[in-house]
Amino acid sequence: MIFSKKSEKVLPSITLEITSRAKQMKKDGADTIILGAGEPDFNTPENIRNIAIKAINDGLTKYTPASGIDELKLAVAKKFKRDNDLTYSNSQIMISTGAKQCLWNVFETILNPGDEVIIPKPYWVSYPELIRLVDGVPVFAFGDEENDFKYTRPILESVISSKTKAILINTPNNPTGAVYGKDELAMMADFARTHDLMVISDEIYEKFNYENEKYTSIANISNDSYNRTIIIQGVSKTYSMTGWRIGYAVGNEKIISLMSSIQSHTTSNPNSIAQYAAVEALNGDQTSVKVMVNEFKNRRDYIVEKINDTNILSCKKPKGAFYIMINISKMLGKVIDGYTINNSIDFSNILLEKVKVAVIPGDGFGVSNYVRISYATSMDNIKEGVKRIINFVKDYE
Known part of the structure; x- marks a missing residue:
């Protein structure tokens, strides 16, 4: 065979x-x-677990819209406004079965065979494989340990080509723990604008930022970076909800629409109970x-x-x-x-x-x-x- x-x-x-x-x-x-x-x-915090139990008892165990329930999209929008001073409407938000599915959805949406995505090296193990699964090509930009393994402009310019479609940012980073500052994000935003690239910003570790620096997303840098950035997030790490499998993506309305359409034909909606629990995670006590x-x-x-x-x-x-x-x-x-x-x-x-x-x-x-x-x-x-x-x-x- x-x-x-x-x-x-x-x-x-x-x-x-x-x-x-x-x-x-x-x-x-x-x-x-x-x-x-x-x-x-x-x-997982008790208040979140209790809401999941209530959702079961209330019969909220049926199909939901493929891109997620409105209540959770609203909670995601509130989170970004509260924590990041970023404004998104429901049509710019989709809910998936974990952040990893969000990543696959966006790669499937924006890449044609042979299109390249710049990813940091060291990289999270799934980035190159997810890109290859949709016939894209991962291109590695190696960051030096002395610079906390981060991208620099010369490194990025050395790997750009006519086939480059997107740059992927992961901050705070897995596996290095590196966190990009505002000036570094501005450099990458300018690089993306100069070469007309999509930006995929994996921000799943946002809350794990230990140096008392206000977290900045590359989408905060300018209107241009806001419009070309898809942010990947989720509740797995922040709320110790790894097994609940709820991730979300926000960004360009057309791309989110295409991602939602793809999801409707693959996994369809994320778990309904976990979605209601995620609403409580984002809206509830953050202690x-x-x-x-x-x-x-x-x-x-x-x-x-x-x-x-x-x-x-x-x-x-x-x-x-x-x-x-x-x-x-x-x-x-x-x-x-x-x-x-x-x-x-x-x-x-x-x-x-x-x-x-x-x-x-x-x-x-x-x-x-x-x-x-x-x-x-x-x-x-x-x-x-x-x-x-x-x-x-x-x-x-």
């Missing part, structure tokens, strides 16, 4: 692969610490968000201090999200029990085997001399996991 050539070229997620193996080890009784998960360890963000900041600071106390590992202090990229360059080439560490996959595998700590290889993000750890897990897990990592490498300092 001949299968789709496109599907056979899609690479499996290294993030899910190693986390799945670690979970199986834990299930089998091994004392395994998982530092790879991209979801908060907090429970739980502040508590979670403060705890994540404490965890980040602990990890950065401990890792940088070693002579063989290092990391930058990320300004946002809940990930840290650890530079393992000095471990490459080391031989452990006859096993040579040639790249981040080797390092991650032997770390899991020897000390039962799961981290995510940087190869999944396009860089081989880093591993990513997540601090969206308990401080107890972090302390034990970091201790094991440091003990593992100390013989090579």
Whole structure:
């Protein structure tokens, strides 16, 4: 049987692969610490859970409009006005089954075969695969660690071509934790205007911004950037609702309309109960968000201090999200029990085997001399996991 050539070229997620193996080890009784998960360890806040229960009891369990219920679109519009001073009407908003579906919808809408999308490197593992799935071409713009892995104008100009259709921005960034300031966003907005590009701004980690700087979206920069930007957002990270699968996109009315039409023929409407819960998430008490963000900041600071106390590992202090990229360059080439560490996959595998700590290889993000750890897990897990990592490498300092 001949299968789709496109599907056979899609690479499996290294993030899910190693986390799945670690979970199986834990299930089998091994004392395994998982530092790879991209979801908060907090429970979904009680007020949100209660609204979901009420929605079930009220019979709000039927089909909804494919692009989402009006109540949630209104809550999204209020969120952007309140938090970002951006104005969107319901016709500029759509609700999807998670932010990942929003991304697929927009790529499917704007790309023709061979069209290129500039993405940052290191990149979130799904960006290039989502682009390839719709016959687009991911083009990687590598950011230097000394500049927090961010885009610069020379880097962007070096990868532009006549086939470039869009630039993707992720701030705060997964996997690096980088946060773009207003001047940097203005540079990218001017780059997009100069080359007439769409801007896809993945802002799912917006609230995880630890340096007390007011969050700025590239859509805030100018009328031009507002008109050419599609913002991707959702409730998964901010409200610890990863399993509820609610994301949303806002932007150009024509593009949102086309995205909604595509969705109507694929997944149709997002889960009705989760939509009503998301209304409460956006409109309700936000205290739980502040508590979670403060705890994540404490965890980040602990990890950065401990890792940088070693002579063989290092990391930058990320300004946002809940990930840290650890530079393992000095471990490459080391031989452990006859096993040579040639790249981040080797390092991650032997770390899991020897000390039962799961981290995510940087190869999944396009860089081989880093591993990513997540601090969206308990401080107890972090302390034990970091201790094991440091003990593992100390013989090579």
